Amino acid sequence: MPLLEISGLTQRFGGLQALTDFSFQLEEHGLVGLIGPNGAGKTTVFNIISGFYKPTEGNIVFNGRRVNGLRPHQITALGIARTFQNIRLWNDMAVLDNIRLARYAWLGYNFWDAIFRTKRYYRQEKTIEDRACEVLEMMGLANYAGELPKNLPYGLQRRVELARALASKPRLLLLDEPAAGLSSADADDLIRFIRWIHDEFKLSVWMIEHQMKVVMNLCQHITVLDFGRVIAAGTPEEIRNNHDVIKAYLGDDTL
Amino acid sequence: MQRYAINILLCAAALVLVVIAHAEMLDKYVLNIIMLIGINCIFAASLNLVNGYMGEFSCGHGGFMCVGAYAGSLLSVAFFADSKLFGAALFAPQLAPFLFPLVLLGAVLVAALAGLLVALPSFKTRDDYLAIITIAANYIIISLIENIDAIGGPRGFSGMKKTVNAMSDLVDLPWMLMWTLLGVLACVMVIRRLMSSTYGKGVSAVCQNEVATEMMGINTNRVKIMAFMVSSGLGGLAGVLYAHVYGYVNAQSFSLLKSTEGLVMVYLGGMGSISGVLMAAVVFTLLIELLRFIIPWFNGTFHDTIIPWLNDVLHKLNLLSADDRLHTDYQLDQIWTWVIIPLMLILLMRFRSEGFLGNRELTHVFPRLKHWVTLK
Numbered sequence: 001m002p003l004l005e006i007s008g009l010t011q012r013f014g015g016l017q018a019l020t021d022f023s024f025q026l027e028e029h030g031l032v033g034l035i036g037p038n039g040a041g042k043t044t045v046f047n048i049i050s051g052f053y054k055p056t057e058g059n060i061v062f063n064g065r066r067v068n069g070l071r072p073h074q075i076t077a078l079g080i081a082r083t084f085q086n087i088r089l090w091n092d093m094a095v096l097d098n099i100r101l102a103r104y105a106w107l108g109y110n111f112w113d114a115i116f117r118t119k120r121y122y123r124q125e126k127t128i129e130d131r132a133c134e135v136l137e138m139m140g141l142a143n144y145a146g147e148l149p150k151n152l153p154y155g156l157q158r159r160v161e162l163a164r165a166l167a168s169k170p171r172l173l174l175l176d177e178p179a180a181g182l183s184s185a186d187a188d189d190l191i192r193f194i195r196w197i198h199d200e201f202k203l204s205v206w207m208i209e210h211q212m213k214v215v216m217n218l219c220q221h222i223t224v225l226d227f228g229r230v231i232a233a234g235t236p237e238e239i240r241n242n243h244d245v246i247k248a249y250l251g252d253d254t255l
Numbered sequence: 256m257q258r259y260a261i262n263i264l265l266c267a268a269a270l271v272l273v274v275i276a277h278a279e280m281l282d283k284y285v286l287n288i289i290m291l292i293g294i295n296c297i298f299a300a301s302l303n304l305v306n307g308y309m310g311e312f313s314c315g316h317g318g319f320m321c322v323g324a325y326a327g328s329l330l331s332v333a334f335f336a337d338s339k340l341f342g343a344a345l346f347a348p349q350l351a352p353f354l355f356p357l358v359l360l361g362a363v364l365v366a367a368l369a370g371l372l373v374a375l376p377s378f379k380t381r382d383d384y385l386a387i388i389t390i391a392a393n394y395i396i397i398s399l400i401e402n403i404d405a406i407g408g409p410r411g412f413s414g415m416k417k418t419v420n421a422m423s424d425l426v427d428l429p430w431m432l433m434w435t436l437l438g439v440l441a442c443v444m445v446i447r448r449l450m451s452s453t454y455g456k457g458v459s460a461v462c463q464n465e466v467a468t469e470m471m472g473i474n475t476n477r478v479k480i481m482a483f484m485v486s487s488g489l490g491g492l493a494g495v496l497y498a499h500v501y502g503y504v505n506a507q508s509f510s511l512l513k514s515t516e517g518l519v520m521v522y523l524g525g526m527g528s529i530s531g532v533l534m535a536a537v538v539f540t541l542l543i544e545l546l547r548f549i550i551p552w553f554n555g556t557f558h559d560t561i562i563p564w565l566n567d568v569l570h571k572l573n574l575l576s577a578d579d580r581l582h583t584d585y586q587l588d589q590i591w592t593w594v595i596i597p598l599m600l601i602l603l604m605r606f607r608s609e610g611f612l613g614n615r616e617l618t619h620v621f622p623r624l625k626h627w628v629t630l631k
Contacts, residue, residue, distance in 0.1 A: 101457065
């Protein structure tokens, strides 16, 4: 059974059809890519999966459970975490707090525990804190635990966002342009980093990416979107030589 | 021991206050002001949870204070006073000191429920639009209460003094001062503990990036309900204490003007700073009381000194003929408080929009304080 199974996904915004009949299957422990020109509908796919939009038509089954129609926080609790194209961190909270909040769906204590500082509160906060520190340690961010994200350089902010997504122990990680704004050398690091995450955390990764180097290096399978439709799917080799893909990216050369 | 120095100092100060109030060394007026400061501390600190920590702009906090004041007053009268409304008292007056916490709790719960009036629309509405909803909620609450004739309507509601008297008849203590101090302590503890827990940090998360918050597995609707209910519940606590300190409530005392007072205190102290807001509540309450003296004093000076002096000058300069005199019957009165306070708000926003402390606590501004105080 695939981890994620999308069938016939269609999204209309008023008169605009952003996504047409999108179907996709993602196996457990896969590392796959979604590419396409600007405005092709890539982020829309991620926004639908993570519950930000309700799809007009279609079905999303994650881990044997239908998830479309659920609210974003419920979907995260089921094990889908994501990062954003433009970084969305809680900028006035220490990095450690950013990571701790990723465990919110598994707090294990309630309002009254927090007010009366019960044993359960201390126990759970300890677990959350340990887990957060562990993630920071693994991601090489331990030195920045007390910093505010807004004071960190861009590359580190991206990494904090990734750490936050991982802290929720996802089974599927959606990365929306992880290499955006990174230099070529940084992109090389990122490739190694994502591969390491993929093995270390034993999860599936689905990424949107514009830097071909990153996608071609990492992904076992790539889907290409253009104007909301799948125009090609296959291994990096197949995609590289696909005539429709070249046309979509570079324009029609038979003019 | 050193780490508890300030905590102990504050407790000692509270105890001394109670003792000198008990020995009747304090003027009744001064005592009332001290209690009012406490009530304003609760009122402002609770508003700060929504306006400061959650970053929403609630302008109707007075409404929740009103709900708390009336709910508490009704409970209090039903419990300990013979009234037309509820008939004979439910409990013997000797039970008053023990059952008064129930009155407080009841008021808090009812006010927290009233908070839903704002919390539910806040799911889909935010910023300016939510601010308008809060104003509307304030009006709804005031008008509703003003139009229920059974609880006095526009005439207000009284009878709570019986409860207070019942308490002092049993044991002669400055009860309301003690309840107010305890109320401030409870309010600060609740907010402090909430906001230092991961659970409560969800409130700041909503403020800083609502989309990310929802996407990272935090149920923002629940966070908003919680924040609004805690805020309005504690606002209700301020209300029920107010009602018992004065022994009389009137819905009109909790109109938008009251809500504005809360806003001034929050913005004066610094949004999202408990210590800042408490400082602001003290300063602001004292300022309003000082204006009670300053305005009549200035009125006197104006009529006795400034006008005659102006006449002299005008005569000397021959701008006014010898038998003409400037004079005015205009008397400066307390209405001017409400010119001065909003003017302060304007100046504050223009020259120090972050208030006393910004979103920092005193312990951040003076890190050395951390050695002297323990907050849990």
